[in-house]
Amino acid sequence: MHVDDTVVDEALSLMADLSLTMEVTEVSKMSAQAGTILSGLGFSQQMIDGRFTELSGGWKSRCSLAGSLLVQSDVLLLDEPSNFLDLDATLWLERYLQTQTRTVVITSHDQMFLENVVEETILIRNCGLRYFDGTPRAYEINQRKEAKRTGKQREAMAKKKEQIEASIQKGKETAKKTGDENRLRMVKSRQKKLDDRWGIEQSAKGGRFKLNRDLAGYHLTSRAEIAQDEVERRVKMTLPQPSKLRTSGDLIHFQDVAFRYPKTKNNVVEGVSFTVGQTGRCSFIGANGEGKSTIAKLVLGELQPTCGTITRHPTLKIGYFSQTSVEELSALPEERDAPTTALMHFMAYFANKGETVEERDARSFLGGLGLPGKLSSHTPVKALSGGQKVRLAFALIMWDPPHLLLLDEITTHVDAPTIEALALSLRRYSGTIILVTHDRWFNRVVIEGIPPREAFDHDDLDESASESSSDDEENVRKGETYRVGGGKVRLTPGGMTQYIGIVERRMAKREMAAKAG
Numbered sequence: 001m002h003v004d005d006t007v008v009d010e011a012l013s014l015m016a017d018l019s020l021t022m023e024v025t026e027v028s029k030m031s032a033q034a035g036t037i038l039s040g041l042g043f044s045q046q047m048i049d050g051r052f053t054e055l056s057g058g059w060k061s062r063c064s065l066a067g068s069l070l071v072q073s074d075v076l077l078l079d080e081p082s083n084f085l086d087l088d089a090t091l092w093l094e095r096y097l098q099t100q101t102r103t104v105v106i107t108s109h110d111q112m113f114l115e116n117v118v119e120e121t122i123l124i125r126n127c128g129l130r131y132f133d134g135t136p137r138a139y140e141i142n143q144r145k146e147a148k149r150t151g152k153q154r155e156a157m158a159k160k161k162e163q164i165e166a167s168i169q170k171g172k173e174t175a176k177k178t179g180d181e182n183r184l185r186m187v188k189s190r191q192k193k194l195d196d197r198w199g200i201e202q203s204a205k206g207g208r209f210k211l212n213r214d215l216a217g218y219h220l221t222s223r224a225e226i227a228q229d230e231v232e233r234r235v236k237m238t239l240p241q242p243s244k245l246r247t248s249g250d251l252i253h254f255q256d257v258a259f260r261y262p263k264t265k266n267n268v269v270e271g272v273s274f275t276v277g278q279t280g281r282c283s284f285i286g287a288n289g290e291g292k293s294t295i296a297k298l299v300l301g302e303l304q305p306t307c308g309t310i311t312r313h314p315t316l317k318i319g320y321f322s323q324t325s326v327e328e329l330s331a332l333p334e335e336r337d338a339p340t341t342a343l344m345h346f347m348a349y350f351a352n353k354g355e356t357v358e359e360r361d362a363r364s365f366l367g368g369l370g371l372p373g374k375l376s377s378h379t380p381v382k383a384l385s386g387g388q389k390v391r392l393a394f395a396l397i398m399w400d401p402p403h404l405l406l407l408d409e410i411t412t413h414v415d416a417p418t419i420e421a422l423a424l425s426l427r428r429y430s431g432t433i434i435l436v437t438h439d440r441w442f443n444r445v446v447i448e449g450i451p452p453r454e455a456f457d458h459d460d461l462d463e464s465a466s467e468s469s470s471d472d473e474e475n476v477r478k479g480e481t482y483r484v485g486g487g488k489v490r491l492t493p494g495g496m497t498q499y500i501g502i503v504e505r506r507m508a509k510r511e512m513a514a515k516a517g
């Protein structure tokens with residue numbers, strides 16, 4: 001077939017034009033998308049236009065997260081995406097991921113984030129994968145319900161077995177005494193039945209258990225043992241309580257405080273006034289870089305106000321967990337032959353202060369804070385997980401329980417069981433607590449006094465089998481939440497929920513402005 005060269009040329013040129021137009025459209029579309037993602041993750045226009053190399057470590061991590069979100073892929077893999085994000089950016093990311101039609105696979109310790117984003121859970125346990133159709137929280141609740149159900153079944157069956165065995169024994173004795181062969185045969189057959197067929201009577205659905213239907217695999221007996229599924233062990237923390245201050249008066253009072261770092265132009269915060277009483281508690285929440293840690297350092301006395309006054313109770317003892325407490329533990333000097341364990345570090349820490357701590361007391365104290373047995377005496381500090389290092393850093397603060405616990409982002413990089421244990425124990429701490437946090441659930445439970453199972457964004461799961469419901473509500477105190485932003489510190493009576501509302505309205509406004517622009 002003859003094809004006219006001019007037609008071919010025209011077609012080629014048309015194709016080239018089209019692909020060029022498409023590329024330009026794609027590129028401009030991508031750059032608009034990149035702008036949306038970056039600003040959603042908290043980048044200002046100045047940062048978006050600035051050099052990547054001039055960004056701090058945290059912002060570089062945010063930028064690579066933005067890059068991963070931007071790439072059009074079938075599967076999006078995210079490893080601890082909320083670790084470097086403040087609450088504002090986390091909320092944006094949650095909403096972004098909810099709109100994704102591609103498969104998203106996430107590893108995260110942030111229970112609330114997972115609760116709001118995922119639909120299915122894959123658990124890694126005993127070197128295997130286990131699949132669950134629901135969120136990790138739903139899985140946990142399900143497991144506890146199941147454990148409760150099988151526990152009851154086990155108890156009932158053990159009782160029944162005991163009764164049958166007793167009656168068999170009695171039957172045997174009577175048959176032997178009377179020489180009744182028939183009776184002896186009957187008793188033996190009962191014993192055989194007991195040996196062969198003992199096991200589950202009720203299926204998970206409540207009906208009669210059938211081995212070939214309710215349990216997979218090959219079995220030697222016609223019934224199955226009631227399997228007690230392994231429920232993830234809760235970390236338990238028992239906090240010592242501080243002594244009462246001998247004199248009355250507030251612990252901390254800020255009056256019109258302003259602070260500016262040396263050689264900088266603007267105040268980080270100004271007009272800050274608040275009071276924390278002897279049994280009070282409060283938190284400071286807000287986006288990164290707004291001045292929360294600065295306020296913590298002003299409370300501690302590490303920084304002095306540029307203007308205004310800060311008054312502290314004269315005999316106040318403060319226990320301070322800073323954002324670098326865990327890094328300091330990771331940076332302990334290496335000792336090849338005898339690596340430092342939590343127990344060794346704990347004892348050496350107080351020995352350096354001239355205080356002798358008996359090994360027995362140290363072991364039991366560390367055990368009470370979630371570092372039991374060999375975990376404290378044999379595992380090198382460097383090999384402890386992030387959550388375990390937090391437990392050690394916290395133990396150093398709690399040995400001599402302070403009147404005021406000042407905790408700056410204690411939940412970052414921490415596993416969910418440690419966060420839960422911390423929250424439950426802090427809830428009942430009789431001393432004062434000042435918290436800096438991005439963690440919604442933690443703030444609600446520790447500061448706002450909301451019961452743990454009601455502190456999620458959505459409370460639509462039936463947690464009647466959850467142990468945390470046994471929390472003693474009478475001793476729980478409620479405190480104030482302050483939001484820090486734009487140089488101001490504002491009381492936020494509605495706590496985290498009010499703050500989330502403010503952030504959401506801000507996001508909506510930004511999106512509308514971006515659309516209009």
Ligand SMILES: Nc1ncnc2c1ncn2[C@@H]1O[C@H](COP(=O)(O)OP(=O)(O)OP(=O)(O)O)[C@@H](O)[C@H]1O
Pocket residue numbers: 086261262264268286287288289290291292293294295
């Ligand atoms: N030593 C310093 N010198 C100058 N500026 C500082 C210094 N330390 C902090 N800043 C600046 O002060 C502001 C407030 O910092 P701060 O650490 O208090 O914020 P933050 O709200 O705690 O942030 P994050 O949530 O990231 O911990 C930031 O802009 C920070 O860059």
